[in-house]
Amino acid sequence: MSPTHPNIHQEKILILDFGSQYTQLIARRLRESGVYCEILPYDLSEERAREFSPMGIVLSGGPESVTADETLVAPAYVYEFGVPILGICYGMHTMAKQLGGEVEPSSKSEFGYARVELTETSQLLGDLQDGIEDAPFLDVWMSHGDKVAKAPPGFTIAGRSDNTDIAVMMDESRHFYGIQFHPEVNHTLQGAAILSRFLTQVCRCKALWTSSNIVEDIIERVRTQVGSGKVILGMSGGVDSSVVAALLSRAIGDQLTCVFVDNGLLRHDEATQVRKMVGEGTENIYSLNLVSVPAEDRFLSRLKGVTDPEDKRKIIGNTFIDVFDEQASHIKNVGFLAQGTIYPDVIESAGHKDGKAHVIKSHHNVGGLPDYMNLELVEPLRELFKDEVRKIGLELGLSHEMVFRHPFPGPGLGVRILGEVKKEYCELLRQADHIYLEELRAADLYDQISQAFAVFLPVRSVGVVGDARRYEYVIALRAVETIDFMTARWAHLPYDFLEKVSSRIINEISGISRVVYDVSSKPPATIEWE
Secondary structure, three states: OOOOOOOOOOOEEEEEEOOOOOHHHHHHHHHHOOOEEEEEEOOOOHHHHHHHOOOEEEEOOOOOOOOOOOOOOOOHHHHHOOOOEEEEOHHHHHHHHHOOOEEEEEEEEEEEEEEEEEOOOOOOOOOOOOOOOOOOEEEEEEEEEEEEEEOOOOOEEEEEOOOOOOOEEEEOOOOEEEEOOOOOOOOOOOHHHHHHHHHHHHOOOOOOOOHHHHHHHHHHHHHHHHOOOEEEEEOOOOHHHHHHHHHHHHHHHHHEEEEEEEOOOOOOOHHHHHHHHHHOOOOOOOOOEEEEEEOHHHHHHHHOOOOOHHHHHHHHHHHHHHHHHHHHHOOOOEEEEEOOOOHHHHHHOOOOOOOOOOOOOOOOOOOOOOOOOOOEEEOOOOOOOHHHHHHHHHHOOOOHHHHOOOOOOOOHHHHOEOOOOOHHHHHHHHHHHHHHHHHHHHOOOHHHOOEEEEEEEEEEEEEEEOOEEEEEEEEEEEEEEOOOOOOEEEOOOOHHHHHHHHHHHHHHOOOEEEEEEOOOOEOOOOOOOO
16 A cells, blocks of 8 residues: 555454344444445355454344255354454344354244344444433344344343344453344334444544545555556446546556447437546546447347346346457557446346355346457456445545436346337337436436336237227336435335326337336345346
8 A cells, every 4th residue: 555545454353244134234333433344145264264364343234044954154263263252133132143042933923123222232223222211121123033042151241122132242351242133224223323422432443544545545556456458438427437547547648548338228318428538628627538339239149039138137248248349459558447347236246255155146347258368357346345446436526417327237228128129119218218217307316316217028018099999018117216226216206206207208209108117125126127
């Protein structure tokens, strides 16, 4: 590390993942407190853990029961590691059982809101009661069917709820803490403060994980990786590629060439907006070499007859790389391809180096790259969540409008058209999507939701326009609210707004007879339809 900025990975927390759907939220909360952390599998080897060298360990929640004959347990070395441990829900259960306590099924499960009464002070929870009107109670969120019936030797019971006599346990001498509730979710009102105290008061971590430090760290790493080589970046105009462009421009200047591929799968007027953003107008705060490549016919011809979502993603990814390889051949000394891969992309593609996750879908910039690619990858955002990418964008001077654009997937409309992709379908979807986003902005709803888009359904539905029968296609509207894009809730848009959008789409677009609204949350659905 240079003397001008600290090693932002030096003080860090290890999160051992037992399969909770909220594990990514734990990571986000810790990083919000300024400390780097990584999510690694619960059975991580001791060698890998010591190499990671954490200042504290968090045992996540999970769907299993420690009372089962075969269940998940933390490696024994964890408790001999000499660093503080925080067990959350299932993490508390496995800690209790492994250290000599007892866990049993609860006669009455707790799911949702609960109140915990603190019965002892501690480094973790000691002053959380300050300023709370009805102390010593905490409003928390529970999700468990088992409970700790007996604390391990050396542990003190520090909190209870109506259904759980041991809601908080602690061994202050070893800095081991178990909490039955989930501090990472917003419904636990003091949750952020609890995790922050674990970092600062218990683990003694410094807040080094800040936007300015992250920017400087990425710039230094990019310069080390690239040296004097040339880099090309697929510039889509989305948040991730825009932030990567700004980062690389600051790091390596004119060694960067941005390649914008007009693949026929873009949103309305996307090409014009990208050219304006990097070539002219107030948004051009960085000097970027931009090459535009018309490639609609190539992409659509390769997608002809293809209906499987994974096949479409891989074809689109491979075709992108073909275009980049061709463009690189025209630029002397190009050895690197930059991408806007972010942490959720890696997790969903089961691309994490130690991950055991199932592949949900291949992201074209993670799971869809061909083996024959001639360029080395540069992925400066690979360890960041989406909200961290946005903060980095603001730190770099990008506008709020650009940084908070809704995400647009690499495969573009190719995964928003169900089944085979045809030019006719792309045109219909582009128009519908444009009307939808235009109305969201007009109603001041765009910035209140995390992502919104239209989906083309290749099924025909009977409609009536005037006195004439119409037998045309269906458009689905999707809008979600999320923090980390790992989980998402469907947005409860006003009925009159949806009626207006539906009316405009059907009346203004010849070829659409019906509009529906998607009310699926993630999980079990994904945000995109394919």
